[in-house]
Amino acid sequence: NRKMKDVEISVPIVYGTISFWLGKKASEYHSHKWTVYVRSATNEDLGVVIKRAVFQLHPSFNNPTRVVESPPFELSESGWGEFEIAISLFFHNDVCDKQLDLYHHLKLYPEEESGPQTTKKPVVVESYDEIVFSEPSEGFFARVQNH
Numbered sequence: 001n002r003k004m005k006d007v008e009i010s011v012p013i014v015y016g017t018i019s020f021w022l023g024k025k026a027s028e029y030h031s032h033k034w035t036v037y038v039r040s041a042t043n044e045d046l047g048v049v050i051k052r053a054v055f056q057l058h059p060s061f062n063n064p065t066r067v068v069e070s071p072p073f074e075l076s077e078s079g080w081g082e083f084e085i086a087i088s089l090f091f092h093n094d095v096c097d098k099q100l101d102l103y104h105h106l107k108l109y110p111e112e113e114s115g116p117q118t119t120k121k122p123v124v125v126e127s128y129d130e131i132v133f134s135e136p137s138e139g140f141f142a143r144v145q146n147h
């Protein structure tokens with residue numbers, strides 16, 4: 001798989017969490033339902049680039065290492081507390097040998113300015129990033145072009 005000199009592929013991504021409060025009747029330890037996700041910022045198929053996403057949750061969760069082998073690269077859970085989620089992205093063999101580690105702070109509780117917690121308005125925190133692959137393989141380049 002030959003490398004293409006002077007070529008760069010930039011993959012724009014958005015990653016973050018969306019959290020819903022389950023309301024006053026929810027149980028103490030499952031007060032919120034949340035999803036952590038990595039998606040394309042431009043509506044491309046991330047499965048062309050990413051082989052697997054591993055979400056490392058707080059040790060208070062059962063099986064805190066969660067592996068997602070195909071898109072959508074996301075995971076939903078319920079819980080009560082905020083913590084930092086480590087997201088490791090693994091790429092297809094002809095894309096990149098190294099993994100990329102991202103960190104995202106799960107936010108469940110709204111800022112005071114946004115008013116009281118309600119079940120109608122989720123709390124969303126997102127980051128934008130671009131993954132840049134220099135000198136891509138011809139196979140990867142062709143796959144990106146055809147998508």
Ligand code: SLL
Pocket residue numbers: 029058060061062078079080081082083
């Ligand atoms: C805190 N440092 O003390 C944080 C830890 C952990 C949250 C938050 C577990 C849910 C479950 C859960 O929500 N852990 O047991 O399934 O605020």
